[in-house]
Amino acid sequence: DAKTTQPNSMESNEEEPVHLPCNHSTISGTDYIHWYRQLPSQGPEYVIHGLTSNVNNRMASLAIAEDRKSSTLILHRATLRDAAVYYCILRDNTGGFKTIFGAGTRLFVKA
Amino acid sequence: DSGVTQTPKHLITATGQRVTLRCSPRSGDLSVYWYQQSLDQGLQFLIQYYNGEERAKGNILERFSAQQFPDLHSELNLSSLELGDSALYFCASSVGGHSNQPQHFGDGTRLSIL
Numbered sequence: 538d539a540k541t542t543q544p545n546s547m548e549s550n551e552e553e554p555v556h557l558p559c560n561h562s563t564i565s566g567t568d569y570i571h572w573y574r575q576l577p578s579q580g581p582e583y584v585i586h587g588l589t590s591n592v593n594n595r596m597a598s599l600a601i602a603e604d605r606k607s608s609t610l611i612l613h614r615a616t617l618r619d620a621a622v623y624y625c626i627l628r629d630n631t632g633g634f635k636t637i638f639g640a641g642t643r644l645f646v647k648a
Numbered sequence: 649d650s651g652v653t654q655t656p657k658h659l660i661t662a663t664g665q666r667v668t669l670r671c672s673p674r675s676g677d678l679s680v681y682w683y684q685q686s687l688d689q690g691l692q693f694l695i696q697y698y699n700g701e702e703r704a705k706g707n708i709l710e711r712f713s714a715q716q717f718p719d720l721h722s723e724l725n726l727s728s729l730e731l732g733d734s735a736l737y738f739c740a741s742s743v744g745g746h747s748n749q750p751q752h753f754g755d756g757t758r759l760s761i762l
Contacts, residue, residue: 567747568747571750573751580738580756581691581753582650583750583751583752628748636696638693640690641690
């Protein structure tokens with residue numbers, strides 16, 4: 538199963554943009570890149586996903602490198618409610634449909 | 649509110665016992681996933697069902713079993729419980745089982761083994 542690498546933690550100021558990086562150098566052509574976040578005492582929450590093109594939704598933007606070996610989750614204006622652990626994961630239809638979560642990045646947001 | 653319902657929210661039991669965790673997926677979702685989250689292991693994928701059939705298996709112990717019923721709800725059975733089974737157990741659901749579909753998670757069941 539392809540793995541992802543993320544920084545253990547990052548810090549941001551409130552109302553500033555946040556760029557959360559993820560490396561996935563062993564990604565295969567059929568792997569989708571998904572991002573989830575987990576707020577304290579809650580289950581993981583879907584944020585965004587993509588395959589090759591950049592994606593935008595109401596929560597965030599996902600920028601995918603041209604070689605697909607890395608991606609960046611962009612929160613355009615961080616709020617205190619965005620403080621969470623962010624997971625970047627790869628999912629494919631050929632590897633038994635497993636979903637492998639890494640350790641994620643803990644995002645701290647300062648007021 | 650993700651629309652995924654897990655019961656019970658908390659469960660306290662003793663070693664050697666057996667428990668059943670229940671999950672109701674979002675309306676219309678055919679696929680159910682089970683995860684275990686402990687402090688030292690992070691989120692571990694256990695098993696996935698799609699429309700009643702097992703689709704994928706992860707790090708699920710032989711003492712654990714699951715099933716998805718015709719009404720699409722799912723149960724995770726944990727038997728011969730050990731102290732190390734203490735964890736948060738999450739259920740997630742998705743419309744289908746494919747990799748381009750997001751999973752929606754419940755709030756989890758916290759299992760404590762005494």
